[in-house]
Amino acid sequence: MSxxxxxxxxxxxSFAGVRALDGVSFTVGxxxxxxxxxxxxxxxxxxxxxxxxxxxxxxxSIKFAGRELLGSAxxxxxxxxxxxxxxxxxxxxxxxxxxxLLLARHRHLRSGPLAAMIRWGRSAREERAALRHVTxxxxxxxxxxxxxxxxxxxxxxxxxxxxxxxxxxxxxxLLLLDEPVAGMNHEETAEMAATLREVNSDLGVTMxxxxxxxxxxMGISNRVCVLDFGRRIALDSPANIVRDEAVINxxxxxxx
Ligand SMILES: Nc1ncnc2c1ncn2[C@@H]1O[C@H](COP(=O)(O)OP(=O)(O)OP(=O)(O)O)[C@@H](O)[C@H]1O
Numbered sequence: 001m002s003x004x005x006x007x008x009x010x011x012x013x014s015f016a017g018v019r020a021l022d023g024v025s026f027t028v029g030x031x032x033x034x035x036x037x038x039x040x041x042x043x044x045x046x047x048x049x050x051x052x053x054x055x056x057x058x059x060x061s062i063k064f065a066g067r068e069l070l071g072s073a074x075x076x077x078x079x080x081x082x083x084x085x086x087x088x089x090x091x092x093x094x095x096x097x098x099x100x101l102l103l104a105r106h107r108h109l110r111s112g113p114l115a116a117m118i119r120w121g122r123s124a125r126e127e128r129a130a131l132r133h134v135t136x137x138x139x140x141x142x143x144x145x146x147x148x149x150x151x152x153x154x155x156x157x158x159x160x161x162x163x164x165x166x167x168x169x170x171x172x173x174l175l176l177l178d179e180p181v182a183g184m185n186h187e188e189t190a191e192m193a194a195t196l197r198e199v200n201s202d203l204g205v206t207m208x209x210x211x212x213x214x215x216x217x218m219g220i221s222n223r224v225c226v227l228d229f230g231r232r233i234a235l236d237s238p239a240n241i242v243r244d245e246a247v248i249n250x251x252x253x254x255x256x
Contacts, residue, residue, distance in 0.1 A: 002029030002030045002031050002032065003029060003030045004027045004028070004029060004030075004063075005028055005029060005030040005032075005064065005065060005173065005174060005206050006027065006028040006051070006062070006063070006064055006174060006206075006208065007027050007028075007061070007062070007063040007064075008024060008025055008026050008027070008028075008047075008051075008060070008061075008062055009025045009060055009061040009062075009063075010023050010024070010025055010059065010060040010061070011023070011024045011025070011047070011050060011057050011059075011060035011061075011062070012024075012057060012058050012059045012060055013046060013050060013055060013056075013057045013058055014058065019229070019230045020043045020046040020230050021043045021046055021047060021050070021057065021060075021230045022043075022229070022230035022231045023060075023231065023232075024043070024047065024060075024227065024230070024231070024232050025060075025232065026225045026232065026235055028174070028206060028208055028223075029206075029223075030206055031200070031204060031206055032206055032207070032208075032222055032223055033196070033197070033200050033206075033207045033209065033220055033221045033222050033223075034206075034207065034208050034209065034221060034222070034223045034224075034225070035208075035209045035210070035211060035217045035220075035221035035223070035224045035225070035238075036208065036209070036210050036224075036225050036226075036227060037210070037211065037212070037214070037217060037224060037225075037226055037227075037251065038226050038227035038228050038233075038250070038251055039228060039250065039251050041229075042227040042228050042229065042230065042251075043227045043229075043230040044210040044227060045178070045210070046230075047210075047227070048084065048176050048178060048208075048210060050062065051069070051077075051082065051176060051208070052074055052077055052078075052082065052084050052176060053069065053072055053073055053074040053076070053077040054074060056070070056071070057070065064077075064080055064081070064082060064174065065080075065081070065173070067080070078170065081171075081172055081173035081174060082172060082173070082174045082175075082176065083167040083168070083170045083172035083174075083175050083176070084167060084175070084176040084177075084178065085163045085164055085166070085167045085175070085176070085177050085178055085180060086163065086178055087178050087179045087182055088159075088163075092151075092152075093150065093151060093152025093153075094150050094152060095150065095151055096147065096148055096149060096150055096151070097138065097143055097146050097147050097148070097149055097151055097154075097162055097165075098131075098134060098138075098147040098148060100151055100162060100166055101134040101137065101138060101147075101162075101165055101166055101169045102130060102131070102134055102169075103166075104166040104167070104169040104170055105130045105133060105134055105169040105170070106130065133169065134147075134169055135147065137165050137168050137169050138165055140168075140198075140199075141161050141164060141165045141168075141195060142161070142195075143158070143161055143162060143165055146158070146162075156183050156184070157184045157185070157188035157191075157192075160180060160181070160183075160184065160188075160192065161192070161195070164177075164180065164192075164195070164196075164199075168199065168203070168205070172205060173205070173206060174205070174206045174207070174208065175199075175205050175206070175207050175208070176207075176208050176209075176210075177196070177207055177208070177209040177210065177211070178210050179210060179211050179212065180192055180196065180209065180211065181193070181211060181213050181216055182211075182212070182213075189213060189216055192216075193216050193219060193220050196209075196220055197220055209221065214252065217238070218238040218241075218242060219238075221238055222237065222238075223235070223236070223237065224236060224237070224238050224241045226241065226244075226246075226247050226250070226251065228250040228251065233246050233247060233250060234246060234247045
């Protein structure tokens with residue numbers, strides 16, 4: 001059994017009387033490729049928003065590497081080592097891939113604008129290191145030849161890879177992936193699945209994934225948590241989840 005990296009305990013949050021999360025608990029182990037699935041409105045995005053500090057749950061606890069995250073601002077949570085990808089790449093379309101990745105990387109630098117003026121030596125070194133790191137990440141994700149190209153006109157599948165690269169430039173310990181293959185064709189989905197597996201095993205990045213593509217989820221994850229109406233209805237290996245009657249009735253009957 002791996003060491004616990006993310007411990008979610010009894011998380012509850014309501015919106016105008018609707019229980020978006022209702023006493024949800026689970027643990028993501030270091031190195032896991034952990035999926036959260038469930039029908040529309042099950043509470044998956046709400047869960048991500050709680051972990052990344054955008055929503056504050058009414059009760060419960062979210063521990064990351066043993067430290068309570070509840071009440072921490074989103075930028076503190078990111079600094080603690082949790083990065084997140086969004087369903088759509090949220091950048092200025094005219095930005096190049098390089099600029100987009102450098103922007104993410106800059107949050108990682110120690111020098112702010114003032115330090116950049118005063119201690120330009122360290123700042124220049126950090127800039128060079130940032131550029132090296134961004135290039136390495138882009139090459140690993142097959143984006144090296146696109147570094148100078150604007151993000152806006154790139155095909156959807158490539159933009160999703162840029163989004164993944166952007167989050168990896170922050171060197172996260174835990175990556176929250178929000179529907180990483182939504183809108184992708186079969187080939188792009190297979191490529192993205194292989195990349196995620198590689199990032200998980202080669203870079204040792206633990207992943208928490210929300211996705212509706214069930215064959216992709218079952219193919220890459222080692223643990224699956226199923227939510228329905230804000231409640232956890234199952235938590236098991238993919239092989240057992242596809243046979244679970246409650247899961248089939250609530251979700252997989254329609255999704256497989
Ligand atoms: N900001 C909000 N204000 C009001 N209700 C919300 C808000 N965010 C989520 N909800 C409600 O909480 C419930 C859970 O929604 P959530 O978006 O977390 O589900 P989901 O599992 O991510 O769905 P999907 O698969 O469609 O993205 C839904 O009933 C939704 O309408």
